[in-house]
């Protein structure tokens with residue numbers, strides 16, 4: 001009797017695993033080593049009722065694998081399953097110090113020439129900070145076009161903002 005019940009349980013378990021594996025197969029064309037050890041059972045519970053276009057998923061997956069700013073490849077799968085809404089899953093890289101310093105130097109030189117603040121948002125404001133020159137340590141790097149909207153993490157997409165404005169902008 002108990003032996004028979006075990007059989008049933010094992011069959012149910014086997015069916016469940018088969019469902020999860022079939023589902024992974026129906027969503028992802030490219031199977032990658034980073035997929036090992038991820039909580040696929042959880043992903044299945046959360047996402048298996050959502051329809052995915054396999055071709056689109058494969059294309060997005062390839063883009064993200066080729067993106068040098070994506071630090072966490074293990075995060076790519078949940079990021080895609082969740083509709084690409086949570087960039088924090090990818091641990092996108094920040095601007096490095098060399099980039100920040102060179103952007104700071106360029107902005108500050110231009111600001112001095114034009115007698116405006118080296119924070120481009122302060123420069124178009126109306127208060128006393130309009131002409132304030134901030135130190136490098138008083139500024140933070142900002143993605144001009146947010147990474148989540150395809151903005152790159154390189155010098156062409158970096159601007160230095162004063163900390164107040166960078167916090168106000170708040171998107172990475």
Ligand SMILES: [Zn+2]
Nearest residue numbers: 119122162165
């Ligand atoms: Zn500012």
